[in-house]
Structure formats: structure tokens, C-alpha cells
Amino acid sequence: MHWTALDIRADRQRREPLYRQIVAHLREEIRGGRLPPGTRLPPTRILARQLGVTRLTVVNAYAELEADGLVTSHVGRGTFVAGTDGETPVARTWPPSATPGRPATELLDEFFRMARGPGVIAIHSPTALRELVPVKELQRAMAAVLRREGAEAVGYDAPGGYAPLREWLGEHLSEIGIRAAADSIVITAGTQQAIDLVTKLLVQPGDVVFTDSPTYVVVIDLLEARGARIIGVPMDAEGARLDIMETLIVRYRPRLFFTMPTFHNPTGITMSLERRRRLVTLARRHQLPVLEDDVHRDLWFTPPPPPLRALDRHGVVLYASGLTKSLLLGGLRLGFLVVPPEVKRQFVTAKQAADLHTNSLIQRVMDTLLRQGRLERPMVRLRQALQARRDRMVDALEREMPEGIRWTVPEGGYHLWLSLPPGISGVALYRAAIQHGVAVAPGMPFFPDREDRGHARLTFAVESPAAIDQGVRRLATAARQLLRARRPDDSRDLRRPVI
Numbered sequence: 001m002h003w004t005a006l007d008i009r010a011d012r013q014r015r016e017p018l019y020r021q022i023v024a025h026l027r028e029e030i031r032g033g034r035l036p037p038g039t040r041l042p043p044t045r046i047l048a049r050q051l052g053v054t055r056l057t058v059v060n061a062y063a064e065l066e067a068d069g070l071v072t073s074h075v076g077r078g079t080f081v082a083g084t085d086g087e088t089p090v091a092r093t094w095p096p097s098a099t100p101g102r103p104a105t106e107l108l109d110e111f112f113r114m115a116r117g118p119g120v121i122a123i124h125s126p127t128a129l130r131e132l133v134p135v136k137e138l139q140r141a142m143a144a145v146l147r148r149e150g151a152e153a154v155g156y157d158a159p160g161g162y163a164p165l166r167e168w169l170g171e172h173l174s175e176i177g178i179r180a181a182a183d184s185i186v187i188t189a190g191t192q193q194a195i196d197l198v199t200k201l202l203v204q205p206g207d208v209v210f211t212d213s214p215t216y217v218v219v220i221d222l223l224e225a226r227g228a229r230i231i232g233v234p235m236d237a238e239g240a241r242l243d244i245m246e247t248l249i250v251r252y253r254p255r256l257f258f259t260m261p262t263f264h265n266p267t268g269i270t271m272s273l274e275r276r277r278r279l280v281t282l283a284r285r286h287q288l289p290v291l292e293d294d295v296h297r298d299l300w301f302t303p304p305p306p307p308l309r310a311l312d313r314h315g316v317v318l319y320a321s322g323l324t325k326s327l328l329l330g331g332l333r334l335g336f337l338v339v340p341p342e343v344k345r346q347f348v349t350a351k352q353a354a355d356l357h358t359n360s361l362i363q364r365v366m367d368t369l370l371r372q373g374r375l376e377r378p379m380v381r382l383r384q385a386l387q388a389r390r391d392r393m394v395d396a397l398e399r400e401m402p403e404g405i406r407w408t409v410p411e412g413g414y415h416l417w418l419s420l421p422p423g424i425s426g427v428a429l430y431r432a433a434i435q436h437g438v439a440v441a442p443g444m445p446f447f448p449d450r451e452d453r454g455h456a457r458l459t460f461a462v463e464s465p466a467a468i469d470q471g472v473r474r475l476a477t478a479a480r481q482l483l484r485a486r487r488p489d490d491s492r493d494l495r496r497p498v499i
């Protein structure tokens with residue numbers, strides 16, 4: 001199939017990196033209609049030769065255009081100018097979004113689509129370790145609840161949640177230092193809904209919200225949909241950088257800080273105890289509500305420090321967590337929120353407005369399982385399996401990865417975070433990795449500003465441990481190829497890695 005030649009030049013005298021010059025030119029041509037939908041762009045090798053730049057420079061440029069939704073690429077067929085969908089009346093009346101970028105989850109899904117190709121080893125997103133999912137326990141508990149409660153178990157319920165489950169939670173949370181009476185707990189449809197309710201009640205359009213940078217990708221979309229302006233707080237090996245955060249607080253007066261101090265998604269980092277204490281003090285001093293997402297806590301290999309909520313004596317921390325995700329039962333959608341008792345009523349009203357209440361049967365089933373201690377053994381087995389896979393992935397990375405690439409070694413959770421040397425973009429690594437038959441998650445969609453800072457997220461929650469070795473070997477081959485293709489001037493193309 002033929003491609004369209006481009007009238008374009010790269011100017012080495014300009015300070016603007018070469019790949020950005022290519023992006024700017026093509027963006028203008030596409031937006032101006034001079035390159036209509038369906039136009040095939042020149043193959044990277046050919047455009048690189050025409051411009052006298054490295055192929056990596058063109059790969060980076062195409063990757064950025066793809067991330068912006070302006071082009072789509074198909075392995076083996078080439079890169080094409082994306083089509084525009086016909087506008088429906090609903091689309092025309094849609095309120096303008098606070099951020100013009102594409103939804104972060106949409107970007108990620110697009111990347112993940114290529115991971116489904118034949119023979120591609122997937123180490124981009126956790127997969128269920130099927131034999132460890134407590135299906136039998138669930139089956140028995142469900143039958144027992146239906147036998148015991150019959151119609152009661154499937155009727156409408158209290159909006160704040162099933163009282164015995166809230167009581168069990170109140171007792172259990174004291175083991176991690178959280179003092180929460182049953183009436184300060186709201187049961188939600190997953191941790192996700194707990195986060196959603198907090199932003200609904202606290203965040204107005206135009207408000208500034210801080211998140212870790214990078215952060216949990218769905219929260220970026222959630223906050224943008226509320227019209228919030230997100231400012232990312234950079235992280236280091238101990239969590240969010242509080243020195244930078246304090247300056248940002250003074251400048252932006254944020255309404256909320258969303259953070260995941262324990263087994264962070266996507267980096268796997270756990271905030272140190274010392275930093276947790278300083279964060280709570282900082283938040284209290286500036287009266288900044290903090291929303292703590294603790295959904296991965298139970299998946300520890302080394303017990304983590306207490307949650308921020310346990311260190312907070314002044315009611316600045318709202319605590320969200322899940323009851324199902326960490327047991328590979330995420331589809332059951334069960335989570336909870338711990339809030340100060342004086343605002344409980346507003347949260348219950350918001351919960352009722354959202355979906356009346358969380359599934360009555362599932363709340364009772366989980367309550368039964370938790371009270372009978374039937375989930376303890378499955379949890380131990382899952383932790384052991386994840387830890388063994390974490391070790392296997394770290395060993396493989398040490399064995400295979402070329403010089404200059406670094407990674408985190410998480411003490412729990414599902415993910416680790418790869419940092420590439422300057423000049424190599426996470427999206428370029430992702431694309432090269434797909435060519436070599438392995439899928440990772442490029443780091444870019446996890447940053448609120450969608451900047452590619454040269455990272456990738458890898459998951460060790462992979463069913464077959466042998467796939468970890470092979471996946472990392474393929475990834476290392478892709479990384480070596482990119483390193484070889486890198487020229488000194490490419491190192492200006494990217495900012496230095498944050499972590």
C-alpha cells in the first residue's frame with residue numbers, strides 16, 4: 001500500500017527537539033485538513049532517512065501523535081491519520097472538558113489492544129491467578145446466606161451498608177491502627193465508588209486537586225470529568241515529594257490530595273513511616289483533606305507501615321479501600337469508606353443518590369466469609385504466589401536488562417516500575433516490545449499531564465511464572481535495540497525520569 005510523501009524539514013539549529021518539530025508539523029497538517037483521515041504516513045525508516053534523523057526520533061513523534069489520537073498505527077500495515085466520528089446531537093451539547101487531552105484510560109486501552117495479539121506475553125496488567133481465586137468458598141457462603149436469609153438477602157437494604165459488615169470492619173480496622181466506629185463507615189461498590197463519592201462531595205469544577213505523579217489512571221479521568229484541574233506531585237523512592245508539595249500547596253490552594261501510600265499503582269512504591277507522619281502534619285497545617293487509597297494493603301510481602309488514617313488525629317484523612325480486589329474477586333464490587341462521623345450523613349445521601357446501596361447479597365456473603373475466617377488461607381496463598389513472582393521478575397530483570405535501566409522492588413501489590421535512561425520514551429519501549437512479542441504498560445497515561453517521562457509499568461501478577469522469564473527476556477531485547485538506535489541528541493527528547 002502506498003504512503004504519502006511529506007514536505008517537511010528538521011532544523012538542528014532550533015532548540016526544539018527534533019521529534020517535537022515533526023509532531024508540531026504533522027499536527028498542523030492533520031488539523032488543517034491537509035492530511036485527511038486515512039492518509040498513510042511514510043514508514044519511520046523512510047521519514048528518518050528523508051530528514052537525516054534517527055529512526056527513534058520518528059518513532060517517538062508518531063507515538064506522541066498516536067497518544068493524541070491524531071494517528072493510528074497497525075503492526076505490519078503502517079501509520080494512518082485517524083478518522084473523525086460523525087458528531088451526534090449528544091456530542092455537540094457535551095460540556096467542554098477541563099482538559100483537552102483524551103481520557104487516560106482510553107489511551108491505555110488503546111495500547112492494551114495490541115497486547116491481545118497472538119503470541120504476545122502480557123506483563124502489562126494483572127491477570128487472575130485462576131487456581132487461587134476462592135470460588136468454592138464463595139459458592140458455599142452464597143448458598144448458606146440464601147438458605148439462612150432467603151428473600152431478605154436479595155431485597156433493598158440500608159444505603160450506608162449492611163450493619164454487621166460495617167461492625168466487622170470497624171473491629172478489623174483497629175488491627176491496622178484505625179479507630180472507626182461502624183457509623184463512620186460507608187459500604188461502597190468497590191474502592192472506585194468510594195473515591196468517586198469523595199470527589200463528588202468535595203470537588204467543584206475549577207478546583208485544583210493534587211495526586212501522586214504518576215497515579216492510578218482511572219482517577220485522572222474521574223477528576224477531569226468533575227472539571228478539576230489536576231496537579232501531579234512528583235514521587236521518589238519514599239512516596240510523594242513533600243518538599244515540592246508544600247510549595248505547590250501555597251501556590252495552588254488545592255481542594256484535595258489523592259494518594260496511594262501503600263503498594264502504589266503504578267510504581268509499587270510504599271511511603272515510609274517518617275514521610276507518612278510528615279504528610280499528615282503538612283495536611284493538617286494547611287487544612288488539606290487527603291484521600292488515602294489503600295486497596296492493595298492486604299497484598300503485602302513485608303508488612304507495610306500503618307495507613308495515614310491511623311496517624312491522623314484531626315480528621316484530615318479520608319480512607320478508601322476494598323474488600324474484593326485483593327482476593328482476585330474484583331468483579332464483586334465491594335469496598336468501603338471511612339469518614340468523620342459528622343459528615344457521614346452527606347456521604348450516605350450521595351451513596352443513595354448514586355445507586356441506592358451496594359449489592360445486598362454480596363455484602364452478606366462477604367460478611368459470612370470474613371467472620372468465618374474463610375478468606376485467610378486464600379489470602380496467604382495469594383501473597384506467597386505474588387511474592388514468588390515478584391522475585392522471579394526482579395531476578396529476570398537483573399539478569400537480562402541492559403545497563404542504565406532501573407526498576408522498583410515492591411514489598412507488595414501487583415506492579416513494578418521501570419525507568420529508562422534519558423532519550424528513550426516509554427511509548428517507544430512499548431512499541432518495540434510489542435514487535436518482540438511482549439506487552440508492558442507505557443508510563444505516559446499514568447501522569448496527569450500525559451507527559452512521557454520514559455517509564456513502563458510491569459505486572460508480576462501473571463498466571464505462569466515461566467512467562468515472566470520469557471517476557472522480560474523479550475523486553476530486554478527491545479530495550480537494547482532502542483539503546484543502540486539512540487543518538488546523543490535524542491537524550492534531549494525527554495525529561496529525566498522522576499523515580
Ligand SMILES: Cc1ncc(COP(=O)(O)O)c(C=O)c1O
Nearest residue numbers: 190191192216265322325330335
Ligand atoms: C489504585 C487502585 N485503586 C482503586 C482500584 C479500584 O478497586 P475496586 O475494584 O475495589 O473498586 C484499583 C483497581 O485496579 C486500583 O488499582
